[in-house]
Amino acid sequence: MLLVFGARTVVRRELQELTQGAELYAAAIRQSLLHARSTMETLADLASPGLDPRLLAQEILDRSVLFSGLMLLSPSGHAVLMEPPDAESAQFRKNLHFTDWVGKVLAENRSMFSDLLISGSDRRPTIVVAAPWRGPDGRILGVWAGSLDLGRLSALFPGAAEPMRSGYLTDRRGLVIAHQNNPLFIEEQTDFSSVPPVRLALAGKKGTLRYLNPIEQSDRFGAYLPLELTAGSPPWAVIYSIGAEYTLGQLNDLVRAVLGLGVLLAALTSGLILLSLRRFLSPLGVLVAAAGRIGAGDLTAPPLLNTGDELEKLAEAFAGMTESLRRKDARILEQVTELQASNRELEAFSYSVSHDLRAPLRSIDGFSKALLEDYSAVLPPAGREFLGYLREASQQMGQLIDDLIQLSRLSRDEFHAEEVDLSAMAEKAAAALRAHDPGRPVQFAIQPGISAMGDPRLLWHVLDNLLSNSWKFTARNPRASIEFGSQASAEGTHYFVRDNGVGFDMAYAGRLFSPFQRLHAQSEFAGSGIGLATVQRVVRRHGGRVWAEAQPEVGATFFFTLKEAE
Incomplete structure (x- = not known):
């Protein structure tokens, strides 16, 4: 006995230590990669045709240790900017539009991570995180992409390298992205998909086992777990093992x-x-x-x-x-x-850029107001009308800057999960809308008893934006009705906001959740085009997805999911 x-x-004890090591590394790599994705999304949000993209790229590289280089790609996939500049990138520029990840970012209109690939500039393995860049009119301006320093990812493994211990990370195909002891596995793009714990982790499983590694020809004890960076995407594999002979x-x-x-x-x-x-x-x-x-x-x-x-x-x-x-x-x-320090620096950078943009807008608005007040008598009616348009446009631009800064901040604010009464939150948002316009006879139907796990401050942005949209787009219907409810499905609970407003053509549904995208003219329905982008970003932070179904002049229904409580 x-x-x-x-x-x-x-x-x-050995298996517990291996499991803890794998979990510690998975937490560190997840934090680093999500920070990299947030950085690229913020860069895409801040960039505009009026700003020098190379200065923005240099600022990001100076502040972040995660990237080895940044690229700005045209909609056709050609590199129009590389930072740091590469004198031998002609072939890379010519062939870049054939890479799968460029097409996927543009087609799916979302940020994503590539699989392990060979950099066209220095011919070294890398992982690319990319985010779509769109102009205020919704036109695709290109893709911002950052090459990650895989050596930095390998350095995140807990503890110093030991001959008997081995920790590594693979992409969804089983190719080694980071390795604690042997960087040659990264350089040679070694395929570990036949290693038993890798195969189990890529299948979404977590555990420990004793196994034979056919690549290293060694008998080992190991812990394995899947690393899922984007909901619905195939996971990567985190492995931490030790030689059985030890x-x-x-x-x-x-x-x-x-x-x-x-x-x-x-x-x-x-x-x-x-x-x-x-x-x-x-x-x-x-x-x-x-x-x-x-x-x-x-x-x-x-x-x-x-x-x-x-x-x-x-x-x-x-x-x-x-x-x-x-x-x-x-x-x-x-x-x-x-990472927290880097986030604070990035937020300060965002505020600095927004301040630089606001200053000329305040001047335009202020001088226009002075002209109207001091020289109104000598200005012709058309001149006064033009100055009014100028003030209105500058004020609208200022609101767009405020909304854009709020959108970028949603990816960096701390997440505090608790049980949230969504029905009570919807009632509060509906009451605010009625108080703003008490003359409108709008019928609200809010299902009672709906609750979910999440950050209450972030979920308020979801319900407030969706209900405000329904309120706005039912303005022409004398019998307007807005409904909030939930329904069960195979993937969990679907929450929805439904209205009988003007609706929209589903052919344009792919543009709904991009910043500054509008399906109706500003003269018909006011707005900045940021609201639904805010909804999508909050829902993604909760591990869910958002989509819409609509028919012109019949109405629209916006659905969203949240990660179920375990």
Whole structure:
């Protein structure tokens, strides 16, 4: 029984440490990659034809350690800007429009990560994160793309590299993206899809196992888990393993120690046997208790034993493992601190750009107002009308800048999940709309008892924008009705906002959720074109999706999902 208990304890502790290492790395890589995607989306939101794109790219590279280079691509996929500049990129520019990820970003109108590919500039493996760039009129201006530094991703593995331990990350095809010990696997684009834990992780499974690695020809214990960056997209695989001979060697040492002790005890008197058992079990109990504390998250080092045998070595191993876990926790905290600092710098940069844009708008609006007030008598009616148009346009542009900054901030604000009463939130939004225009006879039908897990501040933007849109687009209907409800489906709960307003042609549904996209003229229905883009960004942060169904002059229904509580 003692042998079985000791063997199980050693293997269980090893597998727990491997699982914790895989989870720590997965958390660090997810934070880094989502930060990279948020950076590219913010760059695409801030960029405009009037700003120098190279200055924006240089600013991002100066502030972020995640990117090795940035590109601005034309709608046809040709590189029109590369930062830092590459004197040998002619072939890369010519062939770039054949890459799958460029077409997917433009076709699906969303940011995404590529699979592992070879950079056209330095011929080294890289992962590209890209976001679509559209102008105020909805015209596709191009794609902003950033090449990630894979060495940086490899450096995120917890702890220093050890000969017996191996941590690595693969893309959805099983190609190595980051490796703790052997960068040649990245350079040679080694295919690990035949390795059992990789195959299981790419299938969306998480666990531990003992297996034979056919690539390295080694017997190993390993932990595996899937890394999903975008809802509905195939996952990547995170693997953290150790050579089986190392773990089995510890078991052999334990077996020899216990068997040797048994032979010695058999030769002693019953009194000496009792004394020896007490001296052996006492330090072992200390180690078992320390192992339980470590498993529960208490990283206080177990007391060192002075027994002069394998138990002392085991105690030292426990102390070393605890110290390694402490270093890993400190490294993760350092990474999170760096990312938070980078987010703060990026937000400050956004505010700086918005301030530079607002200053000339204030001047235009102010001088136009002064002309109307001081020289109205000498201006012809057409001149006063033109100045009015000028003031209205400058004020509208200022509102667009405010909405754009709010949109970019939604990707960086902290996420605080709790149970949210969506029905009560919808009632509050409906009451605000009635108070703003009490003369409109609009019938609201809000289903009671709808709740979900999410950030209440962010979900308010979803319901407020969707209900405000329905209020706006039912203005011509004397019997306007707006409904909020939910319905069950195979993928979970679908929440919806339905109205009997002007609707729209479904042929243009793909443009709904892009910033500044409008399906109706400004003279018919006012707005900035940011509301539905805000809705989509909040829903994606909640692990869901949003879509619409409509018919002209009949009405529209906007559906969205949220990640179900576990």
